Structure formats: structure tokens, C-alpha cells
Amino acid sequence: MNNTQPCREQIKIVDATLRDGGIVNSFYFPQGFAKALYAANLEAGVDIMEFGYKVSKKLFDVTKFGEWKFCEEDSIRSVVGDNPSGMLISVMSDVGRVDLHTEVAPKDKSVIDMYRIATYARQTAEAVEMIGYCHDMGYKTCCNVMAISKVGEEELKKCVNAVAKSPVDVIYIVDSFGSLYPADMSRICDMYGEAAYKYGKQLGIHAHNNQQLAFANTLACMDKGVNYLDATVCGMGRGAGNCFLESLIGYLRNPRYKIGPVLKFIREHMNPLKRSGVAWGYDTPYLLTGLNDVHPYAAIDFIKAGRDDYENFLGEITHNS
């Protein structure tokens, strides 16, 4: 009674472990972690590896973050050399947090292949400008519209339409608060697709696991034609984390992708990282922020404080949201 899943050729798996996972530990990964992850991703057949954020060192205190918050050219090259592989290298930049003219080099001077522009719907105009700049510099571009559960349908449609008309390659559906259900995904894919496919753009999905639905929501999007699928090893990511890379590869059953190198990486690097005290993943407070469509920060603080008075917490987040 099991299904066998065909895997479309167009599917692209994006490993975002260093980037979304980096939010958990302020991007302080142990020595050798990034290099081993790069090797594991290569061997596993991952299509795109995101190394972290590219934000301006003028805006953030460099003494408070590891190197993948800034993704300097030298940092990435120390791991990948000239990246002779076919795996693309991406970085994420938030709208307004990078100085385009001094910090985004022309593609022929960079080992980065793709910029993923993270934006709120209200910043659409700036995002489109940033997409244009990165595109003109020679990069592939994605646009990740965040916190869509907080935006009215008309505003979101306008945003997605404006992005679709830009030179962007991929438009991402992002469930920032882990508040969406598979049935929502189907509806949202239709809405994004209407704009994106008209202009020949691809869709992507970045899910969060607050309600243990990151994988299921990713599958729901894939069923609706979404081809760019974000995942992280052991789901490492802010709060409840993301879709698990190993689940996704296991599901696809495509010889292009191999689960073995990811399992080895879990044993050699993720388990020690967890044992060292770095914590993420589903827990009751994340369910409550997901259910109530509020930012997971409150739940992260609640857990860090060692609290478990969930009923009070529920009162706090529902009165403040």
C-alpha cells in the first residue's frame, strides 16, 4: 500500500543548515563543520548549499556572530576553493541590510552563485531593486517573502506580482511562523503560481516545524509543482526548525540523491553539536506560537528561561499578538 514517488527532474534541494541553523547558535559552528557539510551535500547530490547571510558588517557587531552571518568571499572560498562542483552556492540577504554597491561583487569575482533576497511584503519595491542589482551583477536570484500569514491576500498578490515581473528566478513561499497547514499550501501555491508561471518563474518553499508540518507542507507544495525545496540537516533552524533534509531525500527515492552522506554527517557533526547544548526543534511552546501565528521569539525566550507554564505563556502570546 506504499506509494512510490516520481521525482521531477526540475526539483532542486536547497540545504540551508548553515543559514537557518546559524540563527540557533549565532553562526558559531565548530571548526570543520562547514567543510564537512559541503562534502556531505556534494556526495548527497544536494543542488544548492546556502552558506549563510550576507549582511553588512556596518550593521552588526562582528564580535557577536560567527563568519556565516557575513559570508565574506574568503570564508566561503576557505571551504569550497573555486567550487569546481555543479552544486550552486547561495547566500541570503535581507532587504536593506547589505550595501549593494560595496558588498556585492560582480559574479565573475565571486564564488557565490545565487542571492536569496528576504523581504516583507511592505518592502517589495526595495526587494525588486535589490533583485535587479544582483541579477545585473550576474547572479541567480530568489525572493523569499516572509511572514505571509500576517499579510492580507490582496497585498500579498500585489507583492508576488511585482516580484514575478522582476528578473528574479525563484519566488519562495515562506511559512515564517510555522502557522500554515498543508491545505493552506495548496491554496497559496495556486496564488503564487498564477503570478510566477506567467513570467516563467519557479516557486520554492521554506517551511518551519512549529506544528511538525514542515515536511508535510514541503510535500504539499511539491505536489502542486513547487520545485525549489529548502531543508536542513536534522531540521536545524530557528526555534522549531525546518524540513529535515534526510526526510526529504528519503522520500524522493531518486538515485540523484543519497541519504548515506547525510546520515554520516549527522553522526559525526550534528549529534556532537546537539550534545554540546545547541538546541532546536519541536517543543510545546513552538506549537503555541505556530497555532497563534506569532513570531517564535517568545517561545525561544520561554524555553531559555526554563519555564513550562504553558497556560500562562498562551495567555501572554494571545494578548500581545
Add this chain to the structure above:
Amino acid sequence: MNNTQPCREQIKIVDATLRDGGIVNSFYFPQGFAKALYAANLEAGVDIMEFGYKVSKKLFDVTKFGEWKFCEEDSIRSVVGDNPSGMLISVMSDVGRVDLHTEVAPKDKSVIDMYRIATYARQTAEAVEMIGYCHDMGYKTCCNVMAISKVGEEELKKCVNAVAKSPVDVIYIVDSFGSLYPADMSRICDMYGEAAYKYGKQLGIHAHNNQQLAFANTLACMDKGVNYLDATVCGMGRGAGNCFLESLIGYLRNPRYKIGPVLKFIREHMNPLKRSGVAWGYDTPYLLTGLNDVHPYAAIDFIKAGRDDYENFLGEITHNS
């Protein structure tokens, strides 16, 4: 962009914490646990509470299991009295593991409302006989056909048809190995529904969380008209566990169900239980047994042995399956 979910009147939430959770700790729950769970379920609006297994004391060593392995009348009454509430009380019996004539009392002598008969497809004839007996004694009955991912479609159809023709009230879809995906669920619901609805029977779903899909698979079944939904507090259940009761109640957004009492129960009883060393829930080895459609026992042993050589484990379970 969030969906609001209508909750059909016919939905029944079945709390199976003592029963499937009991497999984790050989049914040795702390003093007061069952009473507090009963109170929490009542307040939360749970429709049916399963107290455990009813198996013959002749077949199992009573010194090796807590009382909810046997669900004697006195045990249940010590928690619920005469159960003056509207919440139904169920027990599960495996085919061939209970002496019907001496161990199943007529309903008017019992506080139990429902027998859930667990069977493999190959035992269908015995299951039907047992359903008939329990029905004649005055009980509501369910039939849980286990390990369906291992059964050919024709054999499963025959089994479900035979059960549907019996006096059973509810036929359960059971994803014993956590190997099924939401898309499978849709197909299986159609197949079960074709037999069940012809004879006026309801469908139920009992999911496992090996691939973190227990909740998503439960939602997929609900969307297809399945009304009996199994869940456990914190997903407590064998191996990777089950659909989380608190996720399901949160999702339904129906004033009939309240999440508060479940949160209180988690804080007061589940968190201490976890701290005492009782362990269940998603972990990499369960993903691997789920992906390969094999029984979670191998993963339970692997974890208990403190191993994390996942690649070897994968070789072991795929060569032996």
C-alpha cells in the same frame, strides 16, 4: 493567509496515551497519572479515552507489566468510578489474546464502552468473530487492521470488506510502521471508504510519527471524511510515537475542545515522566525504519544500545526486511 478549519460534528477524538504510550514504559505509569489524564481529557472535551490493552493474564506475566496492559474492571473503576461523564472508555484487544467468554463481561456489568479489536489482515475471520462477540455483549466496536503497508491491495480490500459487513462501528486505518505519506492516505481512505460507507460504518485513523507525518496524515484522512482520530499527549507511543493530541485540538479550533487542560497535564505529568527517563518520539533511526517500511523494534533496540552508526543500521534493516 491562514485557513480556518471547520470541525465536523461527527469528529471524535480518541486519546490513546495510556494504551500506545504504555508500550513505551510497559504500562508502568506513576501514581495518579491515569486519574489526572482522565480529568484532563474530560475537561479538554476528548470524546473517547483508551485505558490500555485488555489481554489475558494467562498469556502475559503480570509481574512484568503495569495494570493498563490488562485493564481489569477494578483498575478502570478506581479512576473513573461509574464514569458518569459522556466520554466513552475504550480498551484494545489483539485477536487471540483475550479469552472472550471469561474475560469480556456483558456491557451492563462493565464501565468499558468500546472494544477496539487489533488484527492483521490474515486474521480477518477471527477478528470478525471477536467483533461479533463484543457487539453481542453490548459494546461499541472498532477494528484496527495493522501493518497495512505490508499487505497487497487485493488482500486488504477483502479484509476491509469482511470487517465492514460485520457489526463493527468503526474501521481504522493504521500506519503501523509510519511509512505512509499524506498522498497515500487519500488513496487508502477511498479504498476503505468504498467498503465502509456501503455498510454505514465510520472510518478512523491511527498514525505513527516515524517521518514526522503523524499529524499531517491524520489531517489528510480528516479531509477525506475520516471521523475517528487517534492522538496521544506529547505523541507518546511506541518508537516515534503518534499524532500529538495538543496539535489536533489546536488545529480544530472548535469550542468543544480545549487545549488548556492538555497543556496543564503536559506540565504536571508528561514533563516529569520524560525527565524520569521514559523516552519516545522522532529520531533518525525511526525515520529509517519508516522509510524502509519495517517494524520500529529494530530502531528501538538501536537507540537503547546507544548506537548512532546510522549507515550500518540502514544496511541491517534493508537486508533483513
